[in-house]
Amino acid sequence: MNIEQWSGYEVSELVLEEAANWIAFLDSKSEDENRQIAFYEWLEAHPSHQHAYLELSELWAKSACIKSMEHMVEKSKIVSFPGQIPRLSIPTDIPQSSSSPAWAYSLAIGLIFVGLSLPIIQHLV
Amino acid sequence: MDKNDLLSFEGALEQFIAHTKSQQLAILANMVSMAEAEEILQEAYLKIYLLVSKNPNKEQPLVQLMSLQPMLYSIVKNFAISNIRHQKVVTLYLQQSGSFMAESESLQPQSSECELIQKDQDALLLSAINQLPPICRQVFVQRKLHSKSHADIAAMLGISTKTVESHLAKGLALCRAFVRKSKQEENNTLRANST
Numbered sequence: 001m002n003i004e005q006w007s008g009y010e011v012s013e014l015v016l017e018e019a020a021n022w023i024a025f026l027d028s029k030s031e032d033e034n035r036q037i038a039f040y041e042w043l044e045a046h047p048s049h050q051h052a053y054l055e056l057s058e059l060w061a062k063s064a065c066i067k068s069m070e071h072m073v074e075k076s077k078i079v080s081f082p083g084q085i086p087r088l089s090i091p092t093d094i095p096q097s098s099s100s101p102a103w104a105y106s107l108a109i110g111l112i113f114v115g116l117s118l119p120i121i122q123h124l125v
Numbered sequence: 126m127d128k129n130d131l132l133s134f135e136g137a138l139e140q141f142i143a144h145t146k147s148q149q150l151a152i153l154a155n156m157v158s159m160a161e162a163e164e165i166l167q168e169a170y171l172k173i174y175l176l177v178s179k180n181p182n183k184e185q186p187l188v189q190l191m192s193l194q195p196m197l198y199s200i201v202k203n204f205a206i207s208n209i210r211h212q213k214v215v216t217l218y219l220q221q222s223g224s225f226m227a228e229s230e231s232l233q234p235q236s237s238e239c240e241l242i243q244k245d246q247d248a249l250l251l252s253a254i255n256q257l258p259p260i261c262r263q264v265f266v267q268r269k270l271h272s273k274s275h276a277d278i279a280a281m282l283g284i285s286t287k288t289v290e291s292h293l294a295k296g297l298a299l300c301r302a303f304v305r306k307s308k309q310e311e312n313n314t315l316r317a318n319s320t
Contacts, residue, residue: 016298016301017294017298020295020297020298020301021290021294024290024291024294024297025290027268027275027290027293028275028286028289029274029275036179036180036181037181037182040177040180040182040189043193043196044189044192044193050196051195051196051199054199054200054203055301056297056298056301059250059297059300059301059304060269060297062246062247062250063265063269064269064270064272065247066247066250066251066254066270067270069247069248069251070266072251073251073255073266073270074262
């Protein structure tokens with residue numbers, strides 16, 4: 001017999017989802033009093049809400065205790081951050097450019113031209 | 126909380142304790158010693174107090190507290206189970222060591238056992254985080270392991286704080302589902318092995 005069976009309660013997925021949403025909201029440190037009051041009203045409304053909140057808030061607290069294992073977090077699939085500059089602050093009137101600067105193209109074309117001309121110059125000399 | 130609210134809240138808390146304590150003690154009496162039961166109850170009431178005291182709605186504090194009775198019961202039950210588990214680890218160690226040494230001598234291995242259990246739980250949680258979808262995991266790791274604020278994460282990823290909140294909620298729910306599933310599988314394996 002596991003703890004859930006022993007304690008005699010089952011919490012629905014919907015209630016767990018609501019509890020997770022409330023925990024994430026409380027974590028945002030939002031000062032929206034109406035939403036805070038709404039959280040307490042939700043919490044007090046049904047025992048299953050309290051069970052779900054309690055279980056998830058304990059898991060939430062425990063997940064901060066594995067900082068020493070951070071090097072073991074799977075990094076292979078983590079999307080890298082697009083830099084420290086927020087996407088919205090990039091001016092939109094600048095044409096999209098690739099990673100190479102514009103002068104690099106001129107230099108490359110110049111070198112190719114010189115390279116192609118060399119046999120002709122040698123022939124003339 | 127202003128002075129009047131505080132007085133009203135503390136009065137309500139006293140009434141709440143008076144109303145619930147004997148019942149909780151009766152439940153705990155079958156599980157732990159009286160001294161441990163008192164200690165567990167103190168911690169449980171403190172948890173409830175800290176939670177309710179943050180409610181911006183200061184009206185009818187007794188009603189608020191009374192409606193959290195199921196939570197009080199769960200907190201008490203969780204503390205009692207942790208206590209019993211801890212005692213089991215101690216007893217198991219003493220039985221396996223085959224000698225009842227002085228308490229001071231047994232402290233070191235006992236804490237090592239507890240450490241192992243803790244590491245197991247941490248490893249399970251780490252696996253749960255590792256199975257999260259990539260962006261969700263990134264947000265979760267930045268918040269829980271790097272202690273970045275929602276606003277910082279939103280700026281770094283170029284998303285709204287609302288989306289950060291949504292990823293955290295999703296990450297938490299997925300971690301819970303993973304941990305629960307793993308524990309169920311472990312229980313099933315143990316049951317199969319014991320038969």
